[in-house]
Amino acid sequence: MGPEFDRCVIVDDDDDILLAARLLLRPLFREIVTAQSPEEALPEIKRQAPDVVLLDANFARGATDASEGLAWLDRLTAIDPEMVVVMITAHAGVHVAVAAMKRGATDFVPKPWSNERLLATVRTAAALRRSRTAAGAPQRVPAAKSPLLGHSPAIARVHSLIDRAAPTDANVLILGQNGTGKEVVARELHARSQRAGQVLQTVDLGAIATELIDSELFGHVKGAFTDARADRVGRIQAADGGTLFLDEIGNLPLHLQPKLLTALEQRQVTPVGANKPVKVNIRVIAATNMPRDRLMDERVFRQDLLYRLNTVEIDLPPLAERPEDVIELTEHFLHHYAARYDRPCPMLSDAARAALIAHDWPGNVRALRHAVERATILSARNVLEPEDFGLLPGMIRPHIALARPAEDLNLDRVERRLVEEALRKHGYNITLAASELGLSRAALYRRMEKHGL
Numbered sequence: 001m002g003p004e005f006d007r008c009v010i011v012d013d014d015d016d017i018l019l020a021a022r023l024l025l026r027p028l029f030r031e032i033v034t035a036q037s038p039e040e041a042l043p044e045i046k047r048q049a050p051d052v053v054l055l056d057a058n059f060a061r062g063a064t065d066a067s068e069g070l071a072w073l074d075r076l077t078a079i080d081p082e083m084v085v086v087m088i089t090a091h092a093g094v095h096v097a098v099a100a101m102k103r104g105a106t107d108f109v110p111k112p113w114s115n116e117r118l119l120a121t122v123r124t125a126a127a128l129r130r131s132r133t134a135a136g137a138p139q140r141v142p143a144a145k146s147p148l149l150g151h152s153p154a155i156a157r158v159h160s161l162i163d164r165a166a167p168t169d170a171n172v173l174i175l176g177q178n179g180t181g182k183e184v185v186a187r188e189l190h191a192r193s194q195r196a197g198q199v200l201q202t203v204d205l206g207a208i209a210t211e212l213i214d215s216e217l218f219g220h221v222k223g224a225f226t227d228a229r230a231d232r233v234g235r236i237q238a239a240d241g242g243t244l245f246l247d248e249i250g251n252l253p254l255h256l257q258p259k260l261l262t263a264l265e266q267r268q269v270t271p272v273g274a275n276k277p278v279k280v281n282i283r284v285i286a287a288t289n290m291p292r293d294r295l296m297d298e299r300v301f302r303q304d305l306l307y308r309l310n311t312v313e314i315d316l317p318p319l320a321e322r323p324e325d326v327i328e329l330t331e332h333f334l335h336h337y338a339a340r341y342d343r344p345c346p347m348l349s350d351a352a353r354a355a356l357i358a359h360d361w362p363g364n365v366r367a368l369r370h371a372v373e374r375a376t377i378l379s380a381r382n383v384l385e386p387e388d389f390g391l392l393p394g395m396i397r398p399h400i401a402l403a404r405p406a407e408d409l410n411l412d413r414v415e416r417r418l419v420e421e422a423l424r425k426h427g428y429n430i431t432l433a434a435s436e437l438g439l440s441r442a443a444l445y446r447r448m449e450k451h452g453l
Ligand SMILES: Nc1ncnc2c1ncn2[C@@H]1O[C@H](COP(=O)(O)OP(=O)(O)OP(=O)(O)O)[C@@H](O)[C@H]1O
Pocket: 146, 147, 148, 149, 150, 176, 177, 178, 179, 180, 181, 182, 183, 184, 185, 247, 289, 329, 365, 366, 369
């Protein structure tokens, strides 16, 4: 039997790497083209679509930030969205691997590579290309916006509020720290309202320069100020007939607050520089991460505007206060990212579950989502462990607290002592000791090896 695949292009500025990769991959491909730079490889890549492009992340001498490789990755996937690119990344460059996957690389291999891993990665990538280009192969489905997940009492309360408020035209104010799901709630309110078929106009007041907020919200007429070269419709007017979502409403400058209040009361806006108001029919949903006591401070936020906005108030508690939701969210994101990055969906070890639940998630659901995305990209395991999420095994912390207070806080020595203690307690039964430590068996073996136990 001949080689399985047709063509592979390898791009790296190091001749030795090119030679080594060529020798290793020869059995897989009928033809292998090597090039020292992407410029040199480009005509070849355009001429005959290769099954796989193996692309180094850095070309300029001494460069390590991978910006050149990533820019080339963008160019290649722009030429052919089905192009399968495997990125060669420096070993320490975990963030480069993550960036490459997010920008459309099929996979990555850290340098120096293990031959086995390179072969397996390239073979899987080439097979993926074949399935993508096969006649009638389903296109990758764009990720659907996720609904509000969770079954904690807090989320159940939120659902019940959404049920009642969505169909009315009542204004809704959503409170919660960053990443708790305020935008998800806003989308759901709109989707289940009578305005669902109309526009959902979002304005992130945290992302607009203060001096531009006025004309962004209310619009302006040509000549109203130096840069106003043409009429501009404001976002409030653009939301006419639908829903206006004012995200980070706490960033609305004090001097614009009465103007917004008037617009909402009178259901009309006057663009900057105009002399006639325009009628608008909108429903307003606002959100903020500002703590309630600050929002109720008249010096920060006008209370008459607050009362206009908070006809219904929805509070999204931090993730740490609803640990019941953590695993459901994690598993949802695991499925989502496994599909997106064409990986088999991994499972969670008991230790990982415990660690995920015990973690306090200061960045809330967004941080959990990122941790899951990284784990999906970076871990080759079928069963994920706490360290795949950048977490310590959940059970070590309480042990340290309980075991021996404060005489020796050196993490390495404490770890060794705990491992020893657990092993002794369970008569060197690895399964039991690992479970008590909140580790997988493999992770316990690694620690035993490390401490020479
Ligand atoms: N309950 C949930 N179910 C499903 N996904 C969620 C949930 N909560 C948050 N997410 C996801 O977490 C991420 C952050 O959520 P979102 O953008 O709604 O937070 P936010 O509170 O609006 O954050 P910020 O205040 O920083 O804008 C999004 O990717 C969102 O899809």
